Structures are given as structure tokens and as C-alpha cells.
Amino acid sequence: MSKPSLPQGTRDFSADVVRKRQYILNTIRNVYESCGFEPLETPAMENLDTLMGKYGEEGDKLIFKILNNGLDNPSKHDQARTDFETILSGKNSKGLTERALRYDLTIPFARYVAMNHGKLTFPFKRYQMQPVWRADRPQRGRYREFWQCDADVVGSTSLLNEVELATIYQQVFEKLGINVSIRINNRKILAALAHTAGGADRLTDITVAIDKLDKIGLEKVKEELISKGLSTEQIQIIEQYLSISGSSSEKLQQAEALLGQDADAQKGLEELRYILSFFSDTVEIDLTLARGLNYYTGTIFEVKALDVQMGSIGGGGRYDDLTGLFGVPGVPGVGISFGVDRIYDVLEELKRMPDHLNAGPTALFFNMGEQESQTAFRILMELRKAGISGELYHEPAKFDKQFKYAERKNIRYAVFIGSQEIESQTAEVKDLQTGIKEKIPFGALAARLAGR
RNA sequence: GAGGGUGUAGCUCAGCUGGUUAGAGCAUCAGAUUGUGGUUCUGAGGGUCGUGGGUUCGAGCCCCAUCAUCCUCCCCA
Numbered sequence: 309m310s311k312p313s314l315p316q317g318t319r320d321f322s323a324d325v326v327r328k329r330q331y332i333l334n335t336i337r338n339v340y341e342s343c344g345f346e347p348l349e350t351p352a353m354e355n356l357d358t359l360m361g362k363y364g365e366e367g368d369k370l371i372f373k374i375l376n377n378g379l380d381n382p383s384k385h386d387q388a389r390t391d392f393e394t395i396l397s398g399k400n401s402k403g404l405t406e407r408a409l410r411y412d413l414t415i416p417f418a419r420y421v422a423m424n425h426g427k428l429t430f431p432f433k434r435y436q437m438q439p440v441w442r443a444d445r446p447q448r449g450r451y452r453e454f455w456q457c458d459a460d461v462v463g464s465t466s467l468l469n470e471v472e473l474a475t476i477y478q479q480v481f482e483k484l485g486i487n488v489s490i491r492i493n494n495r496k497i498l499a500a501l502a503h504t505a506g507g508a509d510r511l512t513d514i515t516v517a518i519d520k521l522d523k524i525g526l527e528k529v530k531e532e533l534i535s536k537g538l539s540t541e542q543i544q545i546i547e548q549y550l551s552i553s554g555s556s557s558e559k560l561q562q563a564e565a566l567l568g569q570d571a572d573a574q575k576g577l578e579e580l581r582y583i584l585s586f587f588s589d590t591v592e593i594d595l596t597l598a599r600g601l602n603y604y605t606g607t608i609f610e611v612k613a614l615d616v617q618m619g620s621i622g623g624g625g626r627y628d629d630l631t632g633l634f635g636v637p638g639v640p641g642v643g644i645s646f647g648v649d650r651i652y653d654v655l656e657e658l659k660r661m662p663d664h665l666n667a668g669p670t671a672l673f674f675n676m677g678e679q680e681s682q683t684a685f686r687i688l689m690e691l692r693k694a695g696i697s698g699e700l701y702h703e704p705a706k707f708d709k710q711f712k713y714a715e716r717k718n719i720r721y722a723v724f725i726g727s728q729e730i731e732s733q734t735a736e737v738k739d740l741q742t743g744i745k746e747k748i749p750f751g752a753l754a755a756r757l758a759g760r
Numbered sequence: 761g762a763g764g765g766u767g768u769a770g771c772u773c774a775g776c777u778g779g780u781u782a783g784a785g786c787a788u789c790a791g792a793u794u795g796u797g798g799u800u801c802u803g804a805g806g807g808u809c810g811u812g813g814g815u816u817c818g819a820g821c822c823c824c825a826u827c828a829u830c831c832u833c834c835c836c837a
Contacts, residue, residue: 364835370836650837674795706793
């Protein structure tokens, strides 16, 4: 028997971690609910067809595929070998795998909308908080199983949706006490740039390259563009674009000057201007923001934590026709996502996790003997009915041990019910934080411990 | 997919240019202490040094392979 272990990039969550994660999830959920979003849950696995081709070439590789059942059936061995060859040649084979773990929550949502568009009331606002899986190489801030918290509005082209989603970012991170920069851009502007630079078909290459500007610098970006086969003139236009700086409104002006004659650029700039008019300085324009998922067509969002080195902790954008991929055209939408696991890491690193989260049950009843514990247990049951959490130590043991147990479980009150207490029908209650002892009649215990 | 670091007790780690029987702190258990903890003291248990080869009189230490894990790039949350 080998030592038990976890699959790479996955984690167990102990009690204190679960409580902290719940705190983050609840904070996000409450804001979503307050904005009228409805919950949705979808299966951990989807048909492979549903997911393939939606996240770009890189994304396809990172989808966890599930091996079909029944391959051990000898009559299928020949077929399985043929299918395996097909996969090795870079194609997919339904014979070996036709299901996969979901890679994000947006595509499953689009699939859901496409399947149910006749029943839904539009605009349809849903939120979804579930784990997703990626066959990525784990590293800091990157896991193979992690949670996303998405909110999307479909069936509306109104930019008020973008505004609302940006305010959700603001609210959640304010509640969590994380300083963030919320940056927006518009894919239409990037499309216009690619078009103006004479490489409309190179949109992806161009956006991927310029997205790295603040990370690798202008020279390296140019190198990458050259290596992608762009001409000097093309790169010159892109360089002008990248040199745009200043406040958000200044950026808008300069971008207008550079790309203004392009209709797409006009539209994109207008949209950014509208969204920005709702915010003072908490939302800023970043013309180099690109984001990888290739279904975005309009506004794109990205949120990064200030004060800490971590990838983006939230992102999203507008897509014109996501359900079109599933045969239901004409359902535009926009959505955002929170990366819970990274938010957790940020909160821990900044030591901003509230300390009230790891409170244990309210009371530990000390076990002071077989006889006495029967009375103690009865009284404990009454407390529980009154909504007070507590437990009875599982066996008579030295006080030292029982105290330590209470301490480790962050239990606030020790309740002593021994022969003397039973005689007087009065429990002794010790506040383990202050050390103060108090005698409380059995009948008054629930009332005294309520709300503590 | 490319590159680097690290694997020694339950946990965090020492372990000298290769040299007797591999250590510490914390944790666990027992006792000092049979009804009031967090301190202190005493004692105990616990290790095929990730795994498999090789070099050597001798390997935790050097070499090769392999597995695991962490980090960087790519990409992303």
C-alpha cells in the first residue's frame, strides 16, 4: 500500500480554511443576490463537444478529458487502439473520451441558456459558484481545481449591465477589504487596431502580445510581434497605440486620434466613455488589456489586487453571441468572474482575513464522570434546542485534557456539571477567554449563553 | 510545452570537505497533579534519510535514473 496522496494541484480544506472560504463565497453571493442575480448550478462534467474549441487552442489542451467507461471490454480493444492513434495525431476521438470536466462556468452557462431559452425570462441574470478544473501546471496562485464565482446577464445589450457588474466588483472588494484596480478595455478598439495596422486576421497574436506590455516591456512586445511576422509599419502603429498614456480621458482622446476613422474604434471608445461616466476613479481604462478567452467582443474587465503580487483575481467581458455556438443566435451577454482561491491567498497574505471566522461551538461540557455526564448531556440537549452550539467531552478525562480540547477547537465557554453542581442544580461556567467563572442555575443556562 | 529548486520523525527543519549508534524544536503519550487549562519539569514512543541503481573500505551527503512537490516562463482565475 503506497502512501495516500492528492492529485497534483488539488487540496483538502480543513475546518478553518473552509470557514474562510465560505466567508468569501458568502460575501460575493450576498452582493449578487442584492443585484437580482439568480443561482444556477451545472454538472461537473460536460460533453466534450460542448467545451472544445471555445477557449482557443491552448484552452483545448488544458481541458480535463474523462476516459470513457467500458474500454476494458475486450471486444472494444481494437477500436480503442485506433481511437488512441487518432488522439495522438492531435484530433479528438469520441471512442476514448466524450466527456470532460468543466473548464469555466461561462460556456456551461451558454449551453444552459441555449437549451432553455424558451423558458427563461430575459434579460436573464444568473450567478454560479462552483469549482472548475484545468490541466495546467500548478504554481503560485494557480491550481488544477479552483472555484469561480460568475455573474452574467444575457439577452441585453445595455451598457448599464457593464456598469452594474463593475459596481459589483467595487462592492465585493470593499467588503473584503482588498484594494484593487478595476481595469476595462474594449475588444472593438483592439479589433480596430489590428485592422488599422493591416492585420485584422492577426487580432489574437496582436492582443496576446500587447497584453504583456507592463510585464515584459515595449521592446520584448515588439520582438514578439516581429516573430509573429508583422511588418515594421504595422508595428509602428501598434507602438503608437502602446505609447498612449495619462488619465482615462486622456487615453480616450489619444486613442480617438489614432484610430478615430475606424467605425469599430468609434463604437468601442463610445462604450468605454459611457461606462466611465458612472465612475470617478475606481474604474480605469487600460488599452493594453486583452484577456485570452476568444469569445469576448466588447467590454472586457480585469481586476488585480494592489499591494500584493498575484495574477488577476477577477475578469470578464461582453460577448455578442455565445449561445450561437450552440445553435441559438441573438443572445448577447456580459459577465464577470471572481477567482475565489486567489482572493483567499490575497487575504491571507495581506492578513485581512477576519479573525472571528474560526470560532468553534459555544460551549464544552466537561465530562466529570459517567453519572454526572448523563445529566450534563440532558442539559446540553436543551441548549442545542435553544440554538446554542456545544458538545460534551466524550469521556471522563483529566481537566488538563478537556481544557486543551476546548482551546484547540476555539470553544468559548467551559461548563462544569459534577456532583456538587447537580446537588445545587447550578452549573459552573468558565469563560475561557477571560478566565471568569460564574454559577448559573440549570434553567437559566440557555438564556445566559444565548447570543454569545 | 520549456527551465530551475526541494524531498531526512506527524509538522518545521539541522546534519561540516563522504567517516562509529541520524539530531533539534513543535506535536503526541505518560508522570509531577483524582474538581479548574494555556507556565514549568521529568520520561517515552516515533525515521527502509522519496524510490531504484551506481561510485567507494564506507553514502543522508557524490553520480545517474525515476517519482513527488514547489517556483519561473507560456497561458490563465
